Amino acid sequence: MPLEIYLNVAISGILTGLVYGLMALGLSVIFGVVRVVNFAHGEMMTVAMYMAVVLFSTLGLDPLIMLVPIAAVMFALGYILQKGVINAFVTRPESTQFLLMIAIAIILVNVLLIIFGPDAQGVQTSYSYDSYAVGPLIIDATKAYAAVASLVVAAVLFAFFRFTRTGTAIRGCADNHTGALVVGLDVSHLYALTFGLGTACVGAAGVMLVLLVDATPAIGPAYTLLAFIIVITGGLGSMAGALLGGVLIGLTEAMAGLLFTPSAKSMFGFAILVLVLLFRPQGILGKAAR
Amino acid sequence: MRALTHGLTRRSIVLLAVLLAVLVALPLFAGDYLITVLILILYFAYVGQAWNVMMGFAGQLSLGHALYVGLAGYLAAFLFKDYGVGPWIGLLAAIPLTMAAGAIIGFLALRFGVTGVYFAILTIAFAEFARIGFDHLDIVNGSGGLFLPVVQHDQSDLWLLRGPPTMFYYVILAATVVALVLSRLLLKSRIGYFWLAIREDEQAARATGINTFRYKMAAVVISAGMTAFAGVFYAFYYNNLFPEQIFHISRSIELIVGPIIGGLGTLIGPIVGAFLLTGLSETLTSALGAVGLDLPGARQVLYGICLLFVIIALPGGVWPWLARRLGLGEPR
Amino acid sequence: MTLLSIQGVSKHFRGLTAVDRVDLDVAAGEICGVIGPNGAGKTTLFNMIAGELKPDTGTIVFSGERIDGLSSDKVCRLGIGRTFQLVRPFPGLSVEENVIVGGLLRRSHVGAASERAHELLRRLDLYDKRAQTASSLTLPDRKRLEVARALATDPKLLLLDEVMAGLRPTETDRLVAVLRELNSDTGMTIVLIEHVMRAVMALASHILVLHHGAAIAQGVPEAVVRDPAVVESYLGAESVA
Numbered sequence: 041m042p043l044e045i046y047l048n049v050a051i052s053g054i055l056t057g058l059v060y061g062l063m064a065l066g067l068s069v070i071f072g073v074v075r076v077v078n079f080a081h082g083e084m085m086t087v088a089m090y091m092a093v094v095l096f097s098t099l100g101l102d103p104l105i106m107l108v109p110i111a112a113v114m115f116a117l118g119y120i121l122q123k124g125v126i127n128a129f130v131t132r133p134e135s136t137q138f139l140l141m142i143a144i145a146i147i148l149v150n151v152l153l154i155i156f157g158p159d160a161q162g163v164q165t166s167y168s169y170d171s172y173a174v175g176p177l178i179i180d181a182t183k184a185y186a187a188v189a190s191l192v193v194a195a196v197l198f199a200f201f202r203f204t205r206t207g208t209a210i211r212g213c214a215d216n217h218t219g220a221l222v223v224g225l226d227v228s229h230l231y232a233l234t235f236g237l238g239t240a241c242v243g244a245a246g247v248m249l250v251l252l253v254d255a256t257p258a259i260g261p262a263y264t265l266l267a268f269i270i271v272i273t274g275g276l277g278s279m280a281g282a283l284l285g286g287v288l289i290g291l292t293e294a295m296a297g298l299l300f301t302p303s304a305k306s307m308f309g310f311a312i313l314v315l316v317l318l319f320r321p322q323g324i325l326g327k328a329a330r
Numbered sequence: 331m332r333a334l335t336h337g338l339t340r341r342s343i344v345l346l347a348v349l350l351a352v353l354v355a356l357p358l359f360a361g362d363y364l365i366t367v368l369i370l371i372l373y374f375a376y377v378g379q380a381w382n383v384m385m386g387f388a389g390q391l392s393l394g395h396a397l398y399v400g401l402a403g404y405l406a407a408f409l410f411k412d413y414g415v416g417p418w419i420g421l422l423a424a425i426p427l428t429m430a431a432g433a434i435i436g437f438l439a440l441r442f443g444v445t446g447v448y449f450a451i452l453t454i455a456f457a458e459f460a461r462i463g464f465d466h467l468d469i470v471n472g473s474g475g476l477f478l479p480v481v482q483h484d485q486s487d488l489w490l491l492r493g494p495p496t497m498f499y500y501v502i503l504a505a506t507v508v509a510l511v512l513s514r515l516l517l518k519s520r521i522g523y524f525w526l527a528i529r530e531d532e533q534a535a536r537a538t539g540i541n542t543f544r545y546k547m548a549a550v551v552i553s554a555g556m557t558a559f560a561g562v563f564y565a566f567y568y569n570n571l572f573p574e575q576i577f578h579i580s581r582s583i584e585l586i587v588g589p590i591i592g593g594l595g596t597l598i599g600p601i602v603g604a605f606l607l608t609g610l611s612e613t614l615t616s617a618l619g620a621v622g623l624d625l626p627g628a629r630q631v632l633y634g635i636c637l638l639f640v641i642i643a644l645p646g647g648v649w650p651w652l653a654r655r656l657g658l659g660e661p662r
Numbered sequence: 663m664t665l666l667s668i669q670g671v672s673k674h675f676r677g678l679t680a681v682d683r684v685d686l687d688v689a690a691g692e693i694c695g696v697i698g699p700n701g702a703g704k705t706t707l708f709n710m711i712a713g714e715l716k717p718d719t720g721t722i723v724f725s726g727e728r729i730d731g732l733s734s735d736k737v738c739r740l741g742i743g744r745t746f747q748l749v750r751p752f753p754g755l756s757v758e759e760n761v762i763v764g765g766l767l768r769r770s771h772v773g774a775a776s777e778r779a780h781e782l783l784r785r786l787d788l789y790d791k792r793a794q795t796a797s798s799l800t801l802p803d804r805k806r807l808e809v810a811r812a813l814a815t816d817p818k819l820l821l822l823d824e825v826m827a828g829l830r831p832t833e834t835d836r837l838v839a840v841l842r843e844l845n846s847d848t849g850m851t852i853v854l855i856e857h858v859m860r861a862v863m864a865l866a867s868h869i870l871v872l873h874h875g876a877a878i879a880q881g882v883p884e885a886v887v888r889d890p891a892v893v894e895s896y897l898g899a900e901s902v903a
Contacts, residue, residue: 077447125642132645134446135391139590140641142583146634153627257627261579265458268451307462310455317452318442520766520775527763530752537712537746539738539767539815 044176049298050291051179055187057290059248061283062190063263064270065197066241068282071271073214073234076126077137080145082263084239088114088246089255090152096163103163103247104185110247111193111240118239123232130231145260152257160254168251186248191283193244197237198279210234214277242267262306269313275326284324288312341657353503357496365495369567371608372502373560378588378600379509380556385586386595387517387525388549389532390439391446394453396581397460398428398554402561403571404464407476410490410566417491417566424558431456432554436547454579461577470571478569491566498567505559506601513597516552525549529595591640593647602649610636665690665851666711666819671720671730672875673706680706682875683720688819688868693845693852695866695883697859699896703875704855705747708821711853712744713737725818739767743817745808747824747855753797757788760796760807764814775814782810786840802829806837813844820844822854826861838864859897863887871896 063085070078078084091110092103103110121144129137170181201207213220213230220227253259266289274285289309296305316323338346357365377399384390405427406420415423435456439449465473486493491501516522524545527535536542565571575581592603614629644651666688673681681703688694696704709715711722713734722730729737738744743764751760758779765775783789786806791799796807805825812820822841826834838861844850845865856862862869862883869886871879873896879889886892 125638128642133594134450135385135586135590135594136641136645138391138393138450139587140638142587143634143637143641146637147631150627150630150634154625154631158626265454265579272448272451301466303465304462307459310458313455314438314452317444317448317455318438321442321444321448518772520770520772523759523763523766523772523775526755526759527752530754531750533714533734534746534750534752535763536733536735537714537738537744538764538811539735540763541735 046295046298047176048178049294051177052183053291053294054287055180055183055290056252056294057287058187058190058283059245059252059286060266060270060290061274061286062194062248063242063245064267064274064286065194065279065282066238066245067267068271068274068276068279069197069241070235070238072277073210074122074126074130074231076130076235077134077141078238079138079141079264080148080260081242081267082265083145083148083260084114084118085242085246085249085263086152086255086257086260087117087148088243089250090156090161091243092247092250093156093161093163093255096165097161102165103251104189107189107193107244107247111244114243115236115240117236119232119236121239122235123228126235127228127231145264149257149260156257158256158258160256162254163250165251182251186251189248190245193241194279194283197241200237201279206230206233266306266309269309271323272321273312273316273323275323278323278325281323281325288324339657342653345656350507357499362495365499367608367612369495369499369502371604372499372506373563373604374585374588374608375601375604376502376506376509376563377557377560377585378592378604379506379513379597380553380560381586382553382589382595382600383513383516383556384549384553386589386599387522387529388546389529390436390546390550391450392453392550392553393450393579393582393586394435394455394457395553395557395585396577396579397431397453397457398557399561399564399581399585400457400460400464400571400573400576401431402428402558403565403576404470404476404561406562407478407565407571408470411476411478416489417562418489421559421562424562425555428558428561429551429555432551433547436550440543440546454582457577457579457582461573464573464577467573473573475570475572478566480569491563498563502563505563509556510597510601512556517597521545521548587637591637591648593649596647596649598653599647599649602652603647606648663690664688665692665725666853667721667723668707668711669721669723671707671710671717671722673703673710673715673718679875681710681717681872684870684872684875684877686870686877686880688851688853690818690851691845691849692867693841693854693865695862695869696853696855696872697857697862697869697896698872698878701874702872704872705823706875707872708744708823708853708855711737712742712821738815738817741816741818742821743812743815743819744821745805745812745823745825749801749804749808751796751799751804751807751811754795756793756795757783757799757807758792761810761814764811767815778814779810782813785844786810787836802833805829817850819851819853822852822856824855824857826856826858829858831860834858834861837861841865859887 067078067081070076088110092106095101095106096103129140167181172179172181172184201211209225210230213225213227270285270289271282273288274281292308292312293305296308381392381395384392402424405424406417409415409420409423410417435453439452444452464470470476486497488497524540527538527540528542528545532542588603588607589600591607593599611633614632618624618628640648664687668684668686670683670685671681672683684707698704710717713732713736716731721728724740724742729740752763761779761782762772762775765778769775780789783792786809788803788806788810791803796804799807809825826837829837841852842865845852866883869883870877871886871892878895879886879892887897
């Protein structure tokens with residue numbers, strides 16, 4: 041096969057991977073700070089995807105333009121969910137947390153099923169079939185825009201955590217829960233804020249993903265799993281790690297789909313996961329002591 | 331016998347005996363539909379009990395238990411279909427297979443210090459490997475599915491597990507009772523005490539001389555081995571196996587909901603959980619059908635909401651709460 | 663006969679020296695006290711003996727065998743029982759079950775372990791509370807429970823980490839009596855970390871004083887408590903009447 045095909049597929053995988061990375065970033069923020077195992081992560085993303093679909097099909101609004109409003113709505117939903125329901129479970133055993141999030145996931149998936157039915161729905165924009173030619177390479181316009189938007193959102197989030205007071209407070213909570221309480225931080229508010237940021241991230245990722253992939257209610261679980269694989273591979277607690285992990289997984293999937301059968305592509309993601317868990321549990325960019 | 335009943339209040343022994351008697355006599359006056367529902371309930375009670383050994387006793391959260399169900403089911407079905415080997419012999423082959431799979435996962439996890447959420451995700455990964463792997467495994471027809479020859483409904487062939495629902499009902503009922511008795515005996519023995527110690531405080535357990543690696547491995551392997559029966563039963567009851575279904579993560583999740591809702595780490599928890607959840611599911615289906623709200627997804631939404639409610643309201647699970655209410659003594 | 667021999671043992675934690683080349687020999691049947699201000703390295707030393715930590719230098723020999731670097735469960739099986747500074751019984755299990763777990767180390771049947779457990783619970787005045795959940799006990803009771811659990815493993819050496827902390831004087835005296843009885847009846851060797859000097863003076867025949875990880879004094883109690891370095895760093899002038 042000519043080199044161009046490999047490169048095109050690789051680039052396609054990397055760009056998609058950046059969107060995955062943004063999704064995983066949301067999980068990293070939630071898991072890393074609030075320490076809740078968000079098993080409804082992919083399902084939340086599906087909700088955002090459908091929001092974009094509805095806005096596009098009824099009002100003709102381009103998802104990229106609706107990115108911020110949808111993310112904002114997702115933020116609010118996440119905040120309320122955390123403050124209202126999940127907060128009580130932060131100290132509960134992991135198995136109970138799983139079950140809580142699984143129950144929420146079941147509700148989300150099936151509500152979407154009732155409202156939208158099982159058929160795939162997508163977003164076809166005016167630029168859906170555009171592409172850029174860079175030398176011998178062909179780059180999908182939608183993938184390029186989605187990837188760029190993901191990077192922008194990630195950068196904004198990074199800046200928030202690094203340079204704002206609230207961001208620093210959240211990082212403090214993550215590092216030392218009791219210490220944070222002692223210093224007088226309103227931990228439950230900060231947790232809710234963080235969860236909201238996580239869902240906003242995953243919402244943004246969903247909006248962009250719907251440009252690349254059709255939405256059905258059933259795709260949530262697969263993406264939840266993917267998010268966990270990426271976070272663990274890239275390294276918990278590292279934002280760059282989530283993006284790197286996303287790119288790695290996106291690339292692996294794309295190349296595996298090209299070189300082997302498409303149905304086996306997720307197997308490689310899992311293989312990487314197992315290797316990371318065994319030999320480098322902190323992930324590629326994570327800190328050593330877990 | 332004494333080991334079995336020691337520590338149980340008279341009330342609970344009587345209740346258990348009555349329940350067992352009712353279940354044994356049930357097919358005499360219950361219709362086919364009820365029997366099928368009960369088979370489902372007892373299946374989940376059995377497999378939940380097996381899973382509970384790993385989680386409730388040794389504290390290792392497995393979210394990939396469908397792996398063992400699938401491996402056992404496929405092996406037994408394959409041996410029957412291609413070599414005419416009866417399911418009980420197939421089971422004798424399937425148990426070592428699942429125990430080996432459990433041993434590999436357990437060893438990898440424990441040796442490399444993979445615990446908690448990470449262990450759970452590792453188990454998911456292995457189940458997914460199996461799902462994708464079997465999809466491409468031609469000797470069992472891959473994604474096309476493996477089908478067992480179905481025979482006449484009225485003859486009961488216990489050896490080949492071919493027969494009417496009533497036969498399957500008694501088989502799974504017996505298995506569930508055996509699982510319960512086995513779990514109880516294990517719990518009251520030396521290994522059971524060590525498991526509880528490990529679950530309570532692993533570091534203190536080590537300081538008390540317990541080789542935690544060995545006993546955690548034992549829990550994983552025993553749990554996997556017990557699950558083999560569920561796989562064989564599944565294969566011969568439903569007569570068809572698809573990798574996409576049997577190894578799917580929703581199967582793994584399905585079988586853990588019962589024990590967690592019922593009461594993690596308790597013996598009766600998985601059974602109570604199975605009754606509750608399947609009962610709930612069936613009730614919702616009928617209720618929605620009656621009201622005409624038969625939308626796909628409607629039942630699951632209500633199911634999810636009920637689940638949510640129980641999780642929030644009864645943190646220890648339903649059984650501990652129920653046991654206290656009924657004055658049955660400390661739930662174990 | 664020397665049961666436990668610690669030679670030149672050190673432990674560093676990223677630039678902080680927690681234990682600095684400590685030597686200690688404990689004779690069989692002896693009760694040895696380890697005292698010193700907080701942060702002196704006493705628990706770290708214990709953790710190295712018990713197998714929770716591996717020493718950076720030095721050797722620890724128990725009953726003729728080198729044990730430094732062995733895992734904590736292996737060390738327990740070799741005959742060293744320990745309690746924790748922040749008490750850790752198995753919270754969800756009953757008092758009885760806690761001790762049975764210990765007893766099962768060297769007994770294969772729950773019945774035998776149960777008998778041993780009852781024996782020990784009687785000795786430690788916990789028999790009446792044997793059916794209570796460990797987490798429902800008071801702190802002094804939980805401490806005694808931990809001692810019972812450690813004793814159930816039939817150790818040759820018992821490491822007690824601040825087992826008198828938080829006890830009222832009468833409770834302290836009672837526990838001191840129990841430990842003394844244990845030592846005279848069974849020849850159990852005991853090493854105890856203690857701040858409660860009353861207990862140390864009543865029990866120990868040999869004291870090691872640690873300060874900033876290093877041994878600053880060692881010897882018979884009467885001499886050690888008068889040692890000027892010890893007085894200055896830990897005991898204070900008033901204690902030496």
